[in-house]
Amino acid sequence: MRSITIRQINIYPIAMTLVERLRTSFGEEPFKAAILIELQTDEGITGWGECSAEIKPGYSPETVGTAQHILQQFLIPALLGKTLHSATEVPALLSEVRGHPLAKHGLEAAVWDALAKANDMSLAEAFAMHLPDGHTPRGYATVGVSIGIKPSVEATLDTIRLRLSQGYERIKLKIRPGWDVELARGVRAELPDITLMLDANSAYTLADADHLSQLDEFNLLMLEQPLAYDDIFEHSKLQPRLQTPICLDESIHSANDVRLALELGACRIINLKPARVGGYTESLEIYKVCVENNVPLWIGGLLETGIGRSANLAFASLPGVTLPSDISATDRYYAPDLTEPPFVLGPNSTIAAPTGPGIGVEVKLDRVREAAARWERDNPYRV
DSSP states (O other): OOOEEEEEEEEEEEEOSSSSSBTTTTTTSSSSEEEEEEEETTSSOEEEEEEEOOOSSSSOOOBBBHHHHHHIIIIIITTTTTTTGGGGGGHHTTTTSSSSSHHHHHHHHHHHHOOOOOOOBHHHEEEEEEEEEEEEEEEOBBBOOEEEOOSSSHHHHHHHHHHHHTOOEEEEEEOOOTBBBHHHHHHHHHHHEEEEEOOOOOOOOGGGHHHHHGGGGOOOOOEEEOOTTTTTTTHHHGGGGGOOOOOEEETTOOOHHHHHHHHOOOSSSSETTTHHHHHHHHHHHHHHHHTTTOOOOEOOOOOOOHHHHHHHHHHHHHHTOOOSSSSOOOOGOOOOOOOSSOOOOOOTTTEOOSSSTOOOOOOHHHHHHHHHHHHHHOOOOOO
């Protein structure tokens, strides 16, 4: 592997208009916010990463504001001038900063992209180099679609039918207290055979166990993160009371968290968001734990632009990712995206992973500048 030496790192807080806003149990954001990270090497190679922080500390404690501060003052200085042989060296270089996984992920992702480009390999190939034999990328990811909270069951059914007609074969519905059992019952009455899962985004407590057990009658693929965002223990008390597999999302921040959840019986499925665990190096460790324990694994999404989406697609194309991932086609989110070509849904609810060097898509700098200007105009942090 050819090494890279990091010469410069630029960051761009951006705001992207969404084709359709996504409402969850903790509300919705007015636009997609993120921080793009542009890394330049001494040899003129550019690597791109995406920090998926939001405007408010909802899904994550991090926000665009906190991530921008941590990147500028601490993380970027730790990498400038460094010569790297592998992106797996990055976590150690950033280890003096505790927490801030979204910011670390975006920076590490830019290193993965630059190193893959320097060695003329796709990102999926770069990931596979760190896995045992037999984990050759498939060239595609099987995907599903996530549908936010709608005003009625009928409106939800209309959206589901639209997504099914577009070719998506796994449907995820966001739920919250008061919008759960009757929603599932209404959907199953009309669409009894679809692959269906529900995502609670930590909206319930263990006191709701009997209520949540009513979901067992609906033949769900999984129930995602029903209890607290930082909990593993109480999920271990809930899972034995449900037939439906619990999937942990927000609770999982490391491979050791996965080991603990499996040891306690807190879940049967893992949602891996590379941003949530601090980057693709830790993601590879989680991947290996899931493979070793035959645990179903899928890649979650944070409404990434094409920069982050292409990297997640590369990871989701690895064979140990066994369930449909939340990585929908470009037109589900942006028109236009920041990258070309767009990602298109293919046969059997799949999206092809890019095959070019690195993230394998072209970043349109004029669109990046427009998105950065939109953030400057519309961000809520100004006083």
